[in-house]
Amino acid sequence: MTEQTKPRRPRLDLQVLGPIIALAVLIVIGALMNENFLGYGNITNVLSRSAFIGIIAVGMTFVITAGGLDLSVGSMAAFIAGCMILAMNALVPMMGTGWSTIFAGMAIALALGLVAGLANGLLITRARIEAFIVTLGTMGIFRSLVTWLADGGTISLDFTLRGVYRPMYYGGILGVSWPIIVFAVVAIAGEIAMRHTSFGRHCAAIGSNEQVARYSAIPVDRVRAWTYVLLGILVGIATIMYVPRLGSASSSTGVLWELEAIAAVIIGGTMLKGGFGRVWGTVVGVLILGLIDNLLNLTDLVSPYLNGAIQGVIIILAVVLQRQKKAER
Amino acid sequence: MGLDVSGDPVLSLNGVCRDFGQVRVLHSVDFALHAGAVHALIGENGAGKSTCMKILGGYLSASDGAVRHNGQDTVFASAQQAESDGVVMIHQEFNLAEQLSVEQNIFLGRELRKGVFLDHAQMRKQTQDLLDRLETRVDPAARVEDISVSDKQMVEIAKALSRNARVLIMDEPTAVLTNREAAVLFRQIERLRADGVAILYTSHKLDEIARLADMITVLRDGRVVAHGAGAEFDEDRMARDMVGRDLTNLYPDHDGPVGQEPVLEVENLTVPGLVEGLSFNLAPGEVLGFAGLVGSGRTEAMEGLMGLRAATGTIRRNGQPVTIRRMSDATQVGLGYLTEDRKGRGLILSQGMRPNLTLLALRKFVRRLIDRRAEEAALDTAITEFDIRAPHRDVAVGNLSGGNQQKLLLAKTMLNAPEIVIIDEPTRGIDIGTKQQIYAFIRTLAEQGRAVIVISSEMAEVIGLADRVVVMRQGRKAGELTRAEISEDSIVRLAMGLDGKDYAA
Structure with missing residues (x-):
């Protein structure tokens, strides 16, 4: 073997470029098909709507990188939204219809996200149950709880409060709406955490080989539980941004969000079996999914009802393209 | 060894080169396997042994030169094709489906059928026959996941036998076997040789090579540097040819001072079911060997000490009691552990x-x-x-x-x-040149005043390295030997529980 140890030139491989190329192609197609596509209004709309899934997907990237999975996030969001609205409504007589009530609601959402994530994390690490099973269970529990809280109908936020809270979704600074700002902050923080902190390194180590992680003095259970707590908190944040959009929650809130989030993570190049994750890829994945949805709505080439089918094709295609080339023979 | 290997080879490499990207790892290698002969391929890690084996086994293609099978130029399209042509490679990392049973693994991909259904009875019987031949007492219905590493090796060999291999490529088969198991394997190899199977054998254990090989080829840096009948080589020549220089003093001198005050005292270390009441001390500047049979609890004891397994006992570091619940506690008090795996x-x-x-x-x-x-x-x-x-x-x-x-x-x-370094099997599966480097490094650690524990199943290694040896047997400390008392005989007596009896028998 040779002894040269100079750094290798960075390769321009499909794994890195694939998602970016796909995104670029989508943008070009969109711009050609509809002149409003690149307009301020449409872009803001797409990004704001993608922000909920995006915030959750950033957290999901850590869970998947550490070799886990969380199917409960959609139901968890619905449950948190329901609880948050009920709590705020209940606080109105005491605290009035100002921001103090809303801040209290936000605190409750974050706390609930933390507790729900912790429950998932502890069941997985302490009770040693498969993540798939645990979160399949909690998915059903959260979904059922929100349906029960809403008595099968809809939980609506106090009308005055709704007016106060509305700018949280529709307003912003310098023309950038709050959900986009929050998504950007979460994504950047996530990218830094994944690449430049011990936590990110430990997640990748655990997802690659849990035994090596254990033998490297990494507190495997604690790190793994933390990924679920982090995701729970991010679900709380996403819910905080989501509630002012409609001002209500029902049993159909957040349906299939978990799959969209997982799909975005995978499209972005994170490995489903763990060991390698990249947050920027997840952001690209979220944008790809959001743009497809938007394109189908803007153009009448394909029925919007086929959105799911197209997303499905993209997910499968992404994984096929990203599969590492078999080692040369 | 008076075997006739002048006939036509069954499988050969003729002027084979192999490149990985820009790097050439094999330079025009000639190598031939003859029916009924064991041909040992030896060399340091990275010398190109694995690449040669993979080309012969159909896992890699040659970049240049030819592979000849029964006199014909052949390109195996895949390992599957090579296997169906009777060329079977047994990997160091096993190719077994962990969740399936022994029997299912042996017949994987070529299950016996009765009509559309599997013929379980027949498969069970053939599996049992194969395992009996290999003197392996593993249950054909056991899940591979649950059997020991050495049993897995035997299952791999049984699998190769069941495929009627005419050429068998064995990549360090004894690396994970105990001496007894290795002896069984050698008998099998001799039987296969008598049956006319051509065998490629690699190992870092040169005594095995000297014992088994009819032919020896030595690789260094991707080139054949020596080739000849097994009788022409003794272990010294093999080592010399592999490394390309004389290897005197494989083990470094012990001349550093050993401290008086122990840096580590372990009392009554117990890992439930595996280690019982182990006590020992460790002084700075000392290399403490841990000897014993595979499964005697040495690794488990150290993992217990490091907080990697639930364990009880008293641990004192520089005289102060410390609590170690997880590995980070252990690293915090200056302990380091190199796993065998x-x-x-x-x-x-x-x-x-x-x-x-x-x-x-x-x-x-x-x-x-x-x-x-x-x-x-x-x-x-x-x-x-x-x-x-x-x-x-x-x-x-x-x-x-x-x-x-x-x-x-x-x-x-x-x-x-770490101030205390625990090294579990420091040189498993490693060539002799690197071994020497690692031995020298271990000695340097001791000379720097650190304390080192070396667990090894290689007797020569324990004897060559250790200032003092703890011998374990069945999870307990069987005895402790000072520098003057250390010998192969004294260690084996303790390891086997032969106190007072004559080991020579």
Whole structure:
């Protein structure tokens, strides 16, 4: 073997470029098909709507990188939204219809996200149950709880409060709406955490080989539980941004969000079996999914009802393209 | 060995070259396997043995030159095709489906049928016959996951036998076997040889080669440097040819002072079901050997000490009692542990050298964020200090040779600056040149005033390295030998429980 140890030139491989190329192609197609596509209004709309899934997907990237999975996030969001609205409504007589009530609601959402994530994390690490099973269970529990809280109908936020809270979704600074700002902050923080902190390194180590992680003095259970707590908190944040959009929650809130989030993570190049994750890829994945949805709505080439089918094709295609080339023979 | 190997070879490499990208790893290699002969292929890690074997077994293609099978130029399209032509390779890392039973594994892909249904009775019977031939007492219905490593090796061999192999390529089959199991394997190899099977055998254990080989080919840096009948080589010549220089003093001198005050006292260490009441002391500047049979609880004891297994007992560090519940507690009081299972527990094979190197001591590289430049500098230091030879810096650790992986694992452990270093099987599956480097390194650690524990199943290693030896048997300490008392005989007596009896029998 040779002894040269100079750094290798960075390769321009499909794994890195694939998602970016796909995104670029989508943008070009969109711009050609509809002149409003690149307009301020449409872009803001797409990004704001993608922000909920995006915030959750950033957290999901850590869970998947550490070799886990969380199917409960959609139901968890619905449950948190329901609880948050009920709590705020209940606080109105005491605290009035100002921001103090809303801040209290936000605190409750974050706390609930933390507790729900912790429950998932502890069941997985302490009770040693498969993540798939645990979160399949909690998915059903959260979904059922929100349906029960809403008595099968809809939980609506106090009308005055709704007016106060509305700018949280529709307003912003310098023309950038709050959900986009929050998504950007979460994504950047996530990218830094994944690449430049011990936590990110430990997640990748655990997802690659849990035994090596254990033998490297990494507190495997604690790190793994933390990924679920982090995701729970991010679900709380996403819910905080989501509630002012409609001002209500029902049993159909957040349906299939978990799959969209997982799909975005995978499209972005994170490995489903763990060991390698990249947050920027997840952001690209979220944008790809959001743009497809938007394109189908803007153009009448394909029925919007086929959105799911197209997303499905993209997910499968992404994984096929990203599969590492078999080692040369 | 008076075997006639002048006839036509069954399988041969003729002027075979192999490139990986820009790097040529085999330079015009000639190598021939004859029916009814064992041909040993030896060389240091990275000499090109694995590449040769993979080309013969159909896992890799030659970049230049020809592979001849029964006199015909052949290109095996895949390992499956090679297998169906009777060329079977037994890997060091097993190719067994862990969740399936022994029997299901042996017949995997060529299950016997009765009509559309599987013929379980017949498969069970044939499996049992094969295992009996191999003197292996493993249940055909046992899940592979649940059987021992050495049994897995036997199952691999049974699988090859069941495929009527005419050419058998064995990649360090004894690396994970006990001496008794190895003896069974040698009998099998002799039987296969008598049946006219051509066998390629590799091992780092030169005494095995001397015992088994009809022919020996020595590779160094991808070239054949020596070739001849087995009788022409003794172990010294093999080692010399492999390394390309004389290997005097494989084991370094013991001349550093050993301290009086113990840095570590372990009392009554018990790992439920595996280790019972183990007590020992460790002094600075000392290399303490742990000997015993495979399964005698040495690894488990150390893992218990390191907080990697639930354990009870009293541990004193420099006279102060310490509590170790998890591995981070152990590293905090200056203990470091190198696992025997470097591929499964030591290194992340899919990642590069840098993240592997710093994983254990990552906290030292965090200044708010991970300081990548400091990490790169640490890698530079490690590459020089431990003589790690990698094709390039970003290579996935899984593509390094065993010796270089072991050096990286050493570097990883030492990066945390432990004062007490526990090394479990320091040279398993490693060539003799690297072994010498590692032995010298272990001695240097002791001379620096650190304390070292070496667990080894290689008797020569324990004898050559240790200042004092603890021998374990069935989870208990069978005895302790001072420098003057250490000998193969005294260790074996304790390990086997032969106190007072004559071992020579």
